Amino acid sequence: MAWREDGGALVQDYEFADFAVAMVFVNKVAKVAEAMGHHPDILIHGWNKVRLTLTTHSEGGVTDLDRRLAEAIDRL
Amino acid sequence: MAWREDGGALVQDYEFADFAVAMVFVNKVAKVAEAMGHHPDILIHGWNKVRLTLTTHSEGGVTDLDRRLAEAIDRL
Numbered sequence: 471m472a473w474r475e476d477g478g479a480l481v482q483d484y485e486f487a488d489f490a491v492a493m494v495f496v497n498k499v500a501k502v503a504e505a506m507g508h509h510p511d512i513l514i515h516g517w518n519k520v521r522l523t524l525t526t527h528s529e530g531g532v533t534d535l536d537r538r539l540a541e542a543i544d545r546l
Numbered sequence: 547m548a549w550r551e552d553g554g555a556l557v558q559d560y561e562f563a564d565f566a567v568a569m570v571f572v573n574k575v576a577k578v579a580e581a582m583g584h585h586p587d588i589l590i591h592g593w594n595k596v597r598l599t600l601t602t603h604s605e606g607g608v609t610d611l612d613r614r615l616a617e618a619i620d621r622l
Contacts (some may be wrong), residue, residue: 509593
């Protein structure tokens with residue numbers, strides 16, 4: 471999957487069949503994030519789109535923790 | 547609850563005890579939105595904050611549908 475670096479964060483955009491499918495994905499991401507103790511910003515917009523933004527605020531940018539979270543999300 | 551009008555949308559910010567509680571709220575909002583067939587933009591950020599943005603894209607601004615959705619969310 472294609473994460474891009476944007477403003478000190480890893481960003482990826484997703485598009486789904488509908489809002490319900492988008493919410494299923496968001497809840498899977500939330501479960502992975504809780505398990506890792508590292509939480510992405512999640513924007514659900516336009517009824518079927520999701521944008522994930524991963525950064526480590528305490529470090530002011532992308533860290534290995536963000537990269538590991540991105541890899542875990544890619545495995546969903 | 548205090549919705550503000552901002553750029554042709556109704557916007558409200560929420561803060562929760564933690565990410566899990568924020569996700570419970572988001573899923574309740576999603577259920578209400580599905581029932582109404584009208585979907586807010588939902589931003590989950592800073593591990594415990596949620597921003598809801600309600601607008602009717604086809605009308606280019608806030609409509610009664612947005613106000614009804616806001617009222618339904620207030621009842622959660």
